[in-house]
Amino acid sequence: MADAVTLSVDCAHKYIPYATVCYHVKDTRPVNLDLTTFKFPLPAITSILHRISGVALFFGIGVVLYLLQLSLESEAGFEQVTELFRATPAKLVVWLILTGLLYHLIAGIKHLLMDWGLGESREGALRGAQVTLILSLAATVLSWGMIW
Amino acid sequence: MVTNATSFSRSGLSDWIIQRFSAVILAAYTLFILAVLGATPELDYESWRAVFSNNPVRLFSIISLFALCGHTWVGMWTVGTDYLTGRQLGGNGTFIRLIYQSFCVLLIAVYLLWGIQIFWGS
Known part of the structure; x- marks a missing residue:
């Protein structure tokens, strides 16, 4: 399915490798790929x-x-980091990274459980998503308390 | 079976396993570091350094670093091949994706070497 759509887009842009077959028939199918209209x-x-x-964490790793x-470099460096952590901007950055990390961790555990076959039904997926959001919210508040 | 020249292991199934395996290591390491931070509220330099100069921790850190590199590559690759495509960006999609993937590889290499330097040197 996806290949057929991609091919037709490629045909429209005239980037056609010589061996590509264009399925012009498929062009008339109604395709809704406008993500802004999805619920x-x-x-x-x-x-x-x-x-x-x-x-976001991919870039946060650099900061960490x-x-x-x-x-770890020296006593002075350690003091520098402690000093940094007293200022609001650094606190905010570290809190954002921690929030992202904890969310990614919790959602990741849910993902692994679903790979295991748990919560794969429609209701199970909804419950899993709800639990993920609630736990993440709790972790966000906790990490806020830990930093401030 | 479809293989892709830029995927981590040239196989979707292997990428899938690498992503899950590294995820478990990274989850364990994250919880370990949080436990260390939680157990010592008044952390000073000596005890902080002592944590990372401990040999098993050093090993754990470097294994987690490798897991991180594999995990981020599979993740960033998946995101890139989903959104930075010809369908989303037009004819330049493949070129933009290649630039993006090169940037990801370079940053991961920096993280790996930098991280080894930190953990090995501490």
């Missing part, structure tokens, strides 16, 4: 948040490694 169920929202937190290196 997202809760499991879809937890799924996209898992992705967004993952991409920097702080880790500084704090």
Whole structure:
């Protein structure tokens, strides 16, 4: 299915490898790929948040490694990090990274449980998404309390 | 079976397993670090350094670092091949995705070498 649509788009853009067959017949099918008109169920929202937190964490790792290196380098470096943690901007950055990490962790555990076959039904997926969001909210508040 | 030249293991199934396996290691390491931080509210430099200069912890850290690199590559690859495509971006999609993937590889290499330097040196 996806291949057929991709092919027709490729044909429209005239990027056609010589061996590609164009299925012009498929062009007339109504295809709704406008994500802004979709209504997202809760499991879809937890799924996209898992992705967004993952991409954000990819960059957050740099900040974490920097702080880790500084704090382990010397006594003065450790003091520097402690000093940094007293200022609001650094606190906010660390809190955001921690929130993203805990969300990614909790949603990831749910993902592994679903791989295991738990909560794969329609109701189970909804309940899983609800539990993920509630636990993440609790973790977010807890990490806020830990940093401030 | 469809293979892809840029996927981590050239196989979707292997990528799938690598992502899950590394996830378990990273979850364990995250909980371990949080437990260390939670157990010592008044953390000072000496005890913080002592945690990371302990040999089993050093091993755990470096294994987690490798897990992190595999995990981020599979994750970023999946995101890139979903959104940075010809369908979403037009004719330049493949080129943009290649630039994006090159950037990801470079950053992961930096994280790996930098991380080894931190954990090995501490």
